[in-house]
Amino acid sequence: MSAKVIDGKAIAQNIRLSIKEQIEKIREDGKRAPCLAVILVGNDPASEVYVGHKKKACASIGIESRSLELPGDISQDELSKHVKALNDDPAIDGILLQLPLPKHLIPEIAIDLIDPDKDVDGLTAMNQGLLVWKRPGLVSCTPAGVMELIRSTGVKVEGARAVVMGRSVLVGAPIATMLCNAGATVNCLNSKTVNGPELTRQADILVVATGVHRLVRGDHIKPGAVVIDVGMHRHDGKLSGDVVYDEAKDVAGHITPVPGGVGPMTIAMLMRNCLTAYSKNNL
Numbered sequence: 591m592s593a594k595v596i597d598g599k600a601i602a603q604n605i606r607l608s609i610k611e612q613i614e615k616i617r618e619d620g621k622r623a624p625c626l627a628v629i630l631v632g633n634d635p636a637s638e639v640y641v642g643h644k645k646k647a648c649a650s651i652g653i654e655s656r657s658l659e660l661p662g663d664i665s666q667d668e669l670s671k672h673v674k675a676l677n678d679d680p681a682i683d684g685i686l687l688q689l690p691l692p693k694h695l696i697p698e699i700a701i702d703l704i705d706p707d708k709d710v711d712g713l714t715a716m717n718q719g720l721l722v723w724k725r726p727g728l729v730s731c732t733p734a735g736v737m738e739l740i741r742s743t744g745v746k747v748e749g750a751r752a753v754v755m756g757r758s759v760l761v762g763a764p765i766a767t768m769l770c771n772a773g774a775t776v777n778c779l780n781s782k783t784v785n786g787p788e789l790t791r792q793a794d795i796l797v798v799a800t801g802v803h804r805l806v807r808g809d810h811i812k813p814g815a816v817v818i819d820v821g822m823h824r825h826d827g828k829l830s831g832d833v834v835y836d837e838a839k840d841v842a843g844h845i846t847p848v849p850g851g852v853g854p855m856t857i858a859m860l861m862r863n864c865l866t867a868y869s870k871n872n873l
């Protein structure tokens with residue numbers, strides 16, 4: 591039996607449409623559009639591509655975007671000044687600092703300066719902490735998107751066994767927390783985990799976010815499981831994930847493709863967070 595493909599692109603499109611309609615209403619009331627500021631430090635080509643996607647998505651649904659392109663050798667202090675200026679600018683609703691930063695900069699110092707009410711990436715210690723306290727503020731885009739994709743399958747999360755591969759602050763850790771909050775029994779694996787496949791084979795819900803190409807094979811998956819592949823790799827212009835899709839699709843019950851799975855949801859959740867931040871900041 592072949593798994594049902596979770597169409598992240600279509601689900602994301604619906605969410606974007608709903609946000610677009612809400613913004614149209616705001617504009618009809620004579621109010622200004624929401625505005626996202628994206629900070630890009632240096633010229634990492636992959637980051638430039640992602641930032642391009644985000645700005646295009648903003649334009650297509652009526653969110654304004656400003657980009658701040660800063661030199662790769664900028665000092666931590668200078669970067670801090672830019673973040674603070676955006677915090678103080680009432681015309682800016684959301685601030686996104688594209689990661690990774692050049693090696694000499696400490697990302698958490700810059701991130702934690704972002705006003706939590708403008709932190710549309712959900713990465714500040716405040717927003718991550720609120721998630722652990724089960725009273726989420728702005729939630730990280732990829733984890734929020736992953737939860738939406740799991741919900742779209744109709745598979746019950748409460749009581750399910752979930753395995754998250756990866757424990758990064760951007761992806762793995764908040765996904766594990768959100769699954770835990772939703773009542774799943776969660777194992778969060780890392781690069782030192784012994785016998786990973788033994789654990790993944792028990793998972794009703796398997797989320798893979800390791801950045802290791804083709805790590806998860808068909809026989810690592812429990813038959814009928816929900817498999818969410820966050821990984822993103824580009825080889826000869828073709829995109830693929832951390833899961834060996836052709837093997838996994840014959841075992842899983844539901845599976846996300848790469849591309850067309852988690853990626854479009856990340857962008858849709860960013861748009862949703864911009865609208866949430868705008869609404870909160872313009873009460």
Ligand SMILES: NC(=O)C1=CN([C@@H]2O[C@H](COP(=O)(O)OP(=O)(O)OC[C@H]3O[C@@H](n4cnc5c(N)ncnc54)[C@H](OP(=O)(O)O)[C@@H]3O)[C@@H](O)[C@H]2O)C=CC1
Pocket residue numbers: 732755756757758760761762779780781782783786799800801802805820821822823852853854856
């Ligand atoms: N589609 C999208 O919207 C997005 C996709 N991505 C993609 O997701 C992937 C992960 O991103 P990110 O979390 O930022 O990456 P990181 O490199 O920050 O984290 C990878 C995590 O995977 C763990 N890991 C490595 N090998 C294994 C293994 N064999 N078993 C279990 N865990 C393992 C690492 O463990 P340890 O902590 O021990 O090192 C680490 O916690 C990347 O491919 C990235 O490109 C990221 C963001 C958004």
Ligand SMILES: Nc1nc(=O)c2c([nH]1)NC[C@@H]1CN(c3ccc(C(=O)N[C@@H](CCC(=O)O)C(=O)O)cc3)C=[N+]21
Pocket residue numbers: 639640643686687688689690711731732822829848849850851852853854856857
């Ligand atoms: N502060 C910060 N926040 C992030 O959210 C963030 C980041 N830094 N750094 C890099 C990662 C990566 N990321 C992706 C977003 C969209 C797609 C996406 O749209 N993917 C499409 C394909 C896109 C293409 O064709 O290139 C898809 O999977 O179908 C992928 C990856 C966000 N990230």
